[in-house]
Amino acid sequence: MPIETSGRRPLKTRDWPFFKNLAARLARSGATPNGISFMSIVFGCLAGASLAATAHFEGWAVRACWFGAAVCIQLRLVANLLDGMVAVEGRKGGPVGDLWNEAPDRVSDAAIFIGAGYALGSDAVLGYGAALVAVFVAYIRALGASVGVGQIFLGPQAKQQRMAVTTGACVLSAVFPWGAWGMMVGGPLFTIIEAALVIIIVGGVFTAWRRLARIAALLREKAS
Numbered sequence: 001m002p003i004e005t006s007g008r009r010p011l012k013t014r015d016w017p018f019f020k021n022l023a024a025r026l027a028r029s030g031a032t033p034n035g036i037s038f039m040s041i042v043f044g045c046l047a048g049a050s051l052a053a054t055a056h057f058e059g060w061a062v063r064a065c066w067f068g069a070a071v072c073i074q075l076r077l078v079a080n081l082l083d084g085m086v087a088v089e090g091r092k093g094g095p096v097g098d099l100w101n102e103a104p105d106r107v108s109d110a111a112i113f114i115g116a117g118y119a120l121g122s123d124a125v126l127g128y129g130a131a132l133v134a135v136f137v138a139y140i141r142a143l144g145a146s147v148g149v150g151q152i153f154l155g156p157q158a159k160q161q162r163m164a165v166t167t168g169a170c171v172l173s174a175v176f177p178w179g180a181w182g183m184m185v186g187g188p189l190f191t192i193i194e195a196a197l198v199i200i201i202v203g204g205v206f207t208a209w210r211r212l213a214r215i216a217a218l219l220r221e222k223a224s
Contacts, residue, residue, distance in 0.1 A: 009153050011160075013081055023085035033087035037100040040079035044108025047072035048115025051170070051193075055120045062120060066174035069115075070167045076108050077163055102142070105159065109134040112166060113197070120173075121191035130197045133204035134162060140211040149218035152211045157203030165203075169196035 013019055026036070050069035054062050087097050110131045117127010137157065144152040155161050172192045190198070 009151075009159075011081060014085060019078075019081060019085065020089070023082050023089055026082060027086045027089075027092055031086060032094075033083040033092055033097055034094065034100040036079050036083040036086060037104045040076050040083070041104045041107050041111075043072045043076040043079060044104075045111045047076060047108075048111035048113075051112070051115035052118040054173075055118060055122075063174040066170045069112075070170035070174070073112060073163050073167050073170070076112075077160070080105065080159075102138075106135055106138065109138070109159075109162075112163075113200070116166060116169075116193055116197060119193050122193045122197070126194060126197035126201065130162075130200045130204070133201050133208070134159075137204050137208050137211070140208050140215070144211070144215045144218075147215065147219060149215055149222065152214050154210045154214055155203075155207055157200055157207045162200050162204070165196050165199055169193050 047069045050065045050072060054065045054069075057065060083101065086092055087094075087101075113130040113134060114124075114127045116122060116130065117124040119127075138159075141151050141153060141158075144150055157165075169192050176192075
């Protein structure tokens with residue numbers, strides 16, 4: 001992911017005609033950026049609930065829960081994209097827009113990863129760990145702005161990558177039967193969702209370190 005120190009996350013999808021047209025249509029229809037941000041919380045919580053529900057169903061029902069979680073995660077990302085586009089390109093931003101841009105993401109991240117921790121074949125400790133790391137990574141990004149060097153969107157486990165890993169794990173878990181979900185990694189048996197949470201935790205710690213290092217370098221450069 002490129003280094004970006006502006007206030008907006010660099011997203012290629014923002015230039016896609018489909019999303020440009022959809023954002024313009026939403027702006028004309030009276031939709032507000034804050035309302036779209038609220039919907040991202042709804043989709044995030046639905047994703048988390050669907051993940052947790054996989055532990056309570058069998059057969060096609062559990063597969064439907066995995067697929068439902070994957071869809072809701074992507075809808076959460078679409079809402080995250082559109083709220084900013086309606087606010088900036090649609091010129092409908094308000095005085096509390098920054099709050100609505102940040103707070104819903106923290107709720108959605110926590111809901112999704114905690115739900116993943118309670119999913120079928122998962123581990124609650126990994127879910128809470130991933131939620132904590134996701135919040136810390138976002139905090140480091142905001143820290144860059146607070147110390148005057150801009151927001152740092154470095155990866156490899158920024159929000160889009162975390163959601164991509166989780167979505168992929170959901171789809172794979174739905175496609176493959178329970179008996180094929182395990183992977184032998186140095187002896188212990190890991191399920192796909194557990195492996196995804198481990199990737200998010202380890203990658204998130206590395207991402208936080210990279211962002212801190214970048215902020216430190218920018219501060220030194222600014223001081224000199």
